Structure formats: structure tokens, C-alpha cells
Amino acid sequence: MLNVEKLVAGYGKVEVLREVSLDVPEGALVTLIGSNGAGKTTTLRALSGMIAPWSGRVVLDGAEIGGLPPHEIARRGMAHSPEGRRVFATLPVQDNLLLGAFTRITGSRPKGDVAADLDRMFALFPRLAERRAQLAGTLSGGEQQMLAMARALMLNPRVLLLDEPSMGLAPRLVEEVFSTVARLKAERVTMLLVEQFAAAALDVADFGYVLENGRVTASGPASALKNDPAVRAAYLGQAH
Amino acid sequence: MQILGQLIVSGIAVGMIYGVIAFGYQLTFVTSKTLNFGQGEALMLGSLVGLTVVAYTGYWLMLPVVLAFGMVQGAVVERLGVRQAIRTGSESGWIMATIALGIIFKNLAENIWGRDALKFPSPLPEAPLSFMGVNVLPMEIAIVVGALGMMLLVELFNRRSIHGKAVVATANDRDAAGLMGINTSLVITFSYALSSMTAALAGVLVAPVTLTGASMGGALGLKAFAVAIIGGLSSGFGVVAGGLILGITETLTGYYISTGYKDVPGLVLLLLVLSFRPSGLFGTAAIKKV
Incomplete structure (x- = not known):
């Protein structure tokens, strides 16, 4: 579904990603783990066009999308729930x-049933249903995270990029986020999940990639990575 | 008392013009954090194009032509003067570029329509109506109705239509809007088109009351900028209040003190607002909960 080959990207003159390659097969949940500054967020930003890749190939559904502007990439079916949630603060939940579903409503993606999908999101995130008329900026951090995920899902994406959905949330809400991810996986939503909670991410994922200083240093089925001594020592620590 | 009423009525009419131009500043500022310092010239061009077209089409058919012209003119300003500055992250390139375009438009107008003030035909009777001794020109009422109507239409578009919501989303967070599949460069071009369109409308509304001519834009654009600062560059209808405050203080000062000082109170107010409430009298800090 999504194939990334030797992706190089950065900010200004600073190279952050050094030939990152990864695959996200259809229906799979792939996680990208690594310490702060390893380049996880930068990878997602380069995939969705928020920053332009310097070189390498990004192929979605067989078509090269590297270097396209973000709105073109979204129109090809990539949804990105970005770091920091980035909800539209002055708009109500429902408008967010x-x-x-902007691409669907305006006809650049198959329309499907937007109203039914809206109801589906409210069923998946009942807190959002209660607050559908409330301005997104007044939601709590956990609610904003749910909104950011639901908003990305409204694209009916071919691939969903999730950047640190657990960031800054209370432990109970972190569990809720992971159970939501598990439900989406059960519905065969193709996902690339970036997470700081490596253990929890590997528990729920099919495949994992470990990113270190902008390079993929380990990869494989999530269960194998979890038992890899080097990965355990570096990322899973005593917590697991 | 009658005189006071008369002054307030004139002040409201001119204030609404300031308000609608200032509204145009807001439209582009929220989406791109830039604005067109040639907004006064957009108004002037709208008015002069209207003057030429009205001879062929009559008043009412002239309006859509002027509105369309305003949109094209605004899009041109964005493409030539602003887009590159936004792309390269230039903090000030757009300021000089829009001023330069304004000067070019003014010179162009001087060459086409001359330097003299021209009379603009009024679509409504030019005899004033009298309300309790206060004379109100029908055109002054048209100014208030037209200006408010335009602002309400834009507001309605933003709230109700998916494309309007896309404009608001771009104003909220341009990157996130792009991730929704919204072409945010196009949204910014569109906001410039809309902004010049409101200015062009203001031009044809005010021209029958004042006069029109190549030099009509400069002072109006600058005062409307003061109104945008006073009302808040981000607060929807704050510009209406700001415009009325400036318009009314101007006519009152002009009568009770001296026409020589009529610009002073508004500018003093501008300085006070900049010192004590930089986001404008009605501007609110963005709601953000972390």
C-alpha cells in the first residue's frame, strides 16, 4: 500500500532522515518507534507532504507521491493525524x-456516505458526540486527540498516519487511545503509528521499525522486535 | 441636537465605508498574515471601472461587473505581490510589494481617467430624506445596507459552506488545513480576491456621495487600516464598531473643533489602542487549551 524507499529529508540544511525505507502493507498496522529526535515525526511529515523530501521515493497505491503538495497527497488517500493534534480551534467539533471529509464533499475523492461516517465517528468516540457543537479549542487534550484521529478517519484514507496519539495524555486516556487503534486495526484500517510508548505500540502492531538518528536500525514482525534484546534494552527498558 | 444628529448620520456612512475596507484587510490577514496595502487603490479602481461601465450598462448591471473586476484585481495582487513572499517566509516583502502595486494602479488610473475628481451617477434619488429634521441621503442608507450585506454574506459563506469552512480552517492552521486536502494557496488567492471585491463594492457605494478619481483611495485605505487595528485584525465585526467610532469622531471633530484636526482623534485612538490593546478593542486572543 505505502512503500518508502531511501527517503531523505530535513529542515533547512539539517538532514534528519538518512535513507529511510519502510513498507506499510494493506490492512496492516505498522509502528515506527525510536527515541526523541530520531526522526519519527519528520518521517510522517515527509510522507504527507508537510515537508518536501530531498530524495527517495514515496509510493502510495503504486503511484509516486513524493514531492506533491499536502493537499494533493490527501486527495490520493493519505490521512495524517499530526503531532500536537492541530484541531481547528475556532470551529465546532462537527465542522472539524x-x-x-473535505476531499469527499468537494469531489476529489469518492464521496461515499459522509453523514453515515460522521455517525460512525460519534459512535467510536462518544465524547465527541456529546460535544459536537462545542468549539474544538475548548476540548480537553484527550478529546482533541480523539477529534484529530476522527478527523483523519473522515478522509476514508487508504493509509492513516498517526503521530504520537498518546502524547501528553493521562494513563487512562493512553489506554483508550491504544484500544481505539486496536479497533481500527480490527476494521483493517491501514496505519503507520509513531509512538513513544514502544512496548504498547509493539503489542498492538503487526510490524515495527526502529528509527535511530534518522536511520532504520531494526525492523521485523512486532512480536520479534519485542523479544529482540537490543530493542528491549534501548526502548522497552524496565517497563516491560 | 439636529446638527449633532446630522453629523452622526454622515459619520455612520463614512464609518461603514472604513469598516467594509477594514473587513477586506481582515479577510486576507486571517488566512495569510498578510494584507494588501493597496486596498485603497482597489477601491478606487472598482469605482472608476464602475464609472466607465455604468455608461454602457446602467447602474445595476454595472455592479456584478465591478465585483468580478475586484476579484480578478485582488487575485493579481496576491499572485504578483504576496505569493512569493509567503513562500519564502519573507516578513516584509509583501508590504513593499503591495504598496508598489498600489502606486502602479494609481498611476495607471491617472493615465486612463485623468487626475480630476469625477462625478459618479447616483442610482437613488439625490434629494435627502428627512427624519426628525435630520437629512439622510438615500445613498447613505445604501452604503450602510450594502456594506453590512456584503459582510453578512461573507460570514454566511464561511459558516455554512464547506468551502467557507475551508477558509476558516486555513485561517486556524494552514498546515493542518493542507492535510485535509485543502489547497491553501488557492484559499489565500481567493481571500485576496474577496478582499478586493469588498473594496471595489465600497468604491461604487461611496463614489456617488463623495466623488471618484485616481487619488480617492490613499486616504480611505490608510484610515481603514487604522480601523482594522482599532477593531482588531481578527475579530469579525469589530471593524464595524471601529469604523463607526472613527467616522463619527471625524465628523464631530470636523464640525465642533476644526476640519483641520478631523483626522487627529481617530489617530490618537489608534495610538492608544496600539499601546494598551494591541489585538484591537474587540480582538480576542485565540482560544487555546493544552
Whole structure:
């Protein structure tokens, strides 16, 4: 579904990603783990066009998308729930969700049933249903995270990029986020998940990639990575 | 008392013009953090194009032509003067570029329509109506209705239509809007088109009351900028209040003190607002909960 080959990207003159290659097969949940500054967020930003890749190939559904502007990439079916949630603060919850379906409503992606999908999101995230008329900027951090995920899902994406959905949330909410991810996986939503909670991410994922200083240093089935002594020592620590 | 009422009525009419131009500043500022310092010239061009077209089409058919012209003119300003500055992250390139375009438009207008003030035909009777001794020109009422109507239409578009919501989303967070599949460069071009369109409308509304001519834009654009600062560059209808405050203080000062000082109170207010409430009298800090 999504194939990344030797992706190089960075900011200004600083190279952050050094030939990152990874694969996200259809229906799979792939996680990208690594310490702060390893380049996880930068990888997602380069995939969705928020920054332009310097070199390498990004192929979605057989078509090269590297270097396209973000709105073109979204129109090809990539949804990105970005770091920091980035909800539209001055708009109500419901409008945030409708904007997630902007490409469908305006005809650049198959329309499907937007209203039914809206209801599906409200069923998946009942807190959002209660607050559908409330301005997104007044939601709590956990609610904003749910909104960011739901908004991305409203694209009916071919691939969903999730950047640190657990960031800054209370432990109970972190569990809720991971159970939501597990439910989406059960519905065969293709996902690339970036997470700081490596253990939890590997528990739920099919495949994993370990990123270190902008390079993939280990990869494989999530269960194998979890038992890899080097990965355990570096990322899973005593917590697991 | 009658005189006071009369002054307030004139102040409201001119204030609404300031308000609608200032509204145009807001439209581009929220989406791109830039604005067109040639906004006064957009108004002037709208008015002069209207003057030429009205001879062929009559008043009412002239309006859509002027609005369309305003949109094209605004899009041109964005493409030539602003887009590159936004792309390269230039903090000030757009300021000089939009001023330069304004000067070019003014010179162009001087060459086409001359330097003299021209009379603009009024679509409404030019005899004033009298309300309790206060004379109100029908055109002054049209100014208030037209200006408010335009702002309401834009607001309605932003709230109700998916494309309007896309504009608001771009104003909120341009990167995130791009991730939704919104072409945010196009949204910014569109906001410039809309902004010049409101200015062009203001031009044809005000021209029958004042006069029109190549030099009509400069002072109006600058005062409307003061109104945008006073009302808040991000607060929807704050510009209406700001415009009325400036318009009314101007006519009152002009009558009770001296026409020579009529610009002073508004500018003093501008300085006070900049010192004590930089986000504008009605501007609110963005809601953000972490």
C-alpha cells in the first residue's frame, strides 16, 4: 500500500532522515518507534507532504507521491493525524470532522456516505458526540486527540498516519487511545503509528521499525522486535 | 441636537465605508498574515471601472461587473505581490510589494481617467430624506445596507459552506488545513480576491456621495487600516464598531473643533489602542487549551 524507499529529508540544511525505507502493507498496522529526535515525526511529515523530501521515493497505491503538495497527497488517500493534534480551534467539533471529509464533499475523492461516517465517528468516540457543537479549542487534550484521529478517519484514507496519539495524555486516556487503534486495526484500517510508548505500540502492531538518528536500525514482525534484546534494552527498558 | 444628529448620520456612512475596507484587510490577514496595502487603490479602481461601465450598462448591471473586476484585481495582487513572499517566509516583502502595486494602479488610473475628481451617477434619488429634521441621503442608507450585506454574506459563506469552512480552517492552521486536502494557496488567492471585491463594492457605494478619481483611495485605505487595528485584525465585526467610532469622531471633530484636526482623534485612538490593546478593542486572543 505505502512503500518508502531511501527517503531523505530535513529542515533547512539539517538532514534528519538518512535513507529511510519502510513498507506499510494493506490492512496492516505498522509502528515506527525510536527515541526523541530520531526522526519519527519528520518521517510522517515527509510522507504527507508537510515537508518536501530531498530524495527517495514515496509510493502510495503504486503511484509516486513524493514531492506533491499536502493537499494533493490527501486527495490520493493519505490521512495524517499530526503531532500536537492541530484541531481547528475556532470551529465546532462537527465542522472539524466535516473538514476531514473535505476531499469527499468537494469531489476529489469518492464521496461515499459522509453523514453515515460522521455517525460512525460519534459512535467510536462518544465524547465527541456529546460535544459536537462545542468549539474544538475548548476540548480537553484527550478529546482533541480523539477529534484529530476522527478527523483523519473522515478522509476514508487508504493509509492513516498517526503521530504520537498518546502524547501528553493521562494513563487512562493512553489506554483508550491504544484500544481505539486496536479497533481500527480490527476494521483493517491501514496505519503507520509513531509512538513513544514502544512496548504498547509493539503489542498492538503487526510490524515495527526502529528509527535511530534518522536511520532504520531494526525492523521485523512486532512480536520479534519485542523479544529482540537490543530493542528491549534501548526502548522497552524496565517497563516491560 | 439636529446638527449633532446630522453629523452622526454622515459619520455612520463614512464609518461603514472604513469598516467594509477594514473587513477586506481582515479577510486576507486571517488566512495569510498578510494584507494588501493597496486596498485603497482597489477601491478606487472598482469605482472608476464602475464609472466607465455604468455608461454602457446602467447602474445595476454595472455592479456584478465591478465585483468580478475586484476579484480578478485582488487575485493579481496576491499572485504578483504576496505569493512569493509567503513562500519564502519573507516578513516584509509583501508590504513593499503591495504598496508598489498600489502606486502602479494609481498611476495607471491617472493615465486612463485623468487626475480630476469625477462625478459618479447616483442610482437613488439625490434629494435627502428627512427624519426628525435630520437629512439622510438615500445613498447613505445604501452604503450602510450594502456594506453590512456584503459582510453578512461573507460570514454566511464561511459558516455554512464547506468551502467557507475551508477558509476558516486555513485561517486556524494552514498546515493542518493542507492535510485535509485543502489547497491553501488557492484559499489565500481567493481571500485576496474577496478582499478586493469588498473594496471595489465600497468604491461604487461611496463614489456617488463623495466623488471618484485616481487619488480617492490613499486616504480611505490608510484610515481603514487604522480601523482594522482599532477593531482588531481578527475579530469579525469589530471593524464595524471601529469604523463607526472613527467616522463619527471625524465628523464631530470636523464640525465642533476644526476640519483641520478631523483626522487627529481617530489617530490618537489608534495610538492608544496600539499601546494598551494591541489585538484591537474587540480582538480576542485565540482560544487555546493544552
